[in-house]
Amino acid sequence: LLLLFPFFPVGSSIPALPELHWHPATATWYGSPDGDGSDGGACGYGSLVDVRPFRARVGAVSPVLFKGGEGCGACYKVRCLDPSICSRRAVTVIVTDECPGGYCSNGRTHFDLSGAAFGRMAVSGEGGQLRDRGEIPVIFRRTVCEYPGRNIxxxxxxxxxxxxxxxxxxxxxxxxxxxxxxxxxxxxxxxxxxxxxxxxxxxxxxxxxxxxxxxxxxxxxxxxxxxxxxxxxxxxxxxxxxxxxxxx
Missing domain, CATH: 2.60.40.760 (Expansin, cellulose-binding-like domain)
Structure with a gap:
């Protein structure tokens, strides 16, 4: 039995997905250069982050996006901006972890991506060069999460x-x-x-x-x-x- 319907609180404005507007943020990467990212993470997905469709698409986010855990599972498109090294293609990442300190502190909007996801923002063959830059400016927006062939x-x-x-x-x-x-x-x-x-x-x-x-x-x-x-x-x-x- 499927019961699926919207719930709109009175007076609320419900944004649509995918979100159309891009927002500024910063990004870093962690783990091995071509790695899939964290094992587990603050969302509690455990070994799921090591298998498709999560694999190499996971990311830790700052508290403003983590929302005390309620941001877990949200999907974002993230794109870097330097045309000399960045492709126009955005990488889709799933929130599986939180980065509470460092680049992610003081109310900043920050993505700490797997090495593989970070490198995919670069033009072909320049993933290593992009990772060498460390922290970079990016733009991001919410997008629809899609798990083809899977049910909740x-x-x-x-x-x-x-x-x-x-x-x-x-x-x-x-x-x-x-x-x-x-x-x-x-x-x-x-x-x-x-x-x-x-x-x-x-x-x-x-x-x-x-x-x-x-x-x-x-x-x-x-x-x-x-x-x-x-x-x-x-x-x-x-x-x-x-x-x-x-x-x-």
Missing amino acids: AFHVNEGSTDYWLSLLVEFENGDGDIASMHIRQANSDEWMEMSHVWGANWCIVSGPLRGPFSVRVRTLMTGKILSARDVIPRNWTPKATYTSRLNF
């Missing part, structure tokens, strides 16, 4: 029990970010609100909780809502990932 999935975090259930959302098309999550137990009409714990992780303390669980997600950027009915089975287990039949 819910990973049950380690340590979850019938009284403490923690979920991580994976492969969210569209906005990519999350504003709120609710679950509904078996044989119930009540949607129970989950709390944002850290990164892209949400939890609920109640119980005993009885599956199967339906999960409802509302995005942060545009307020769209998706409900996946009975996506987590009655006999769920910690550290398992359950994939729905739908996506934004």
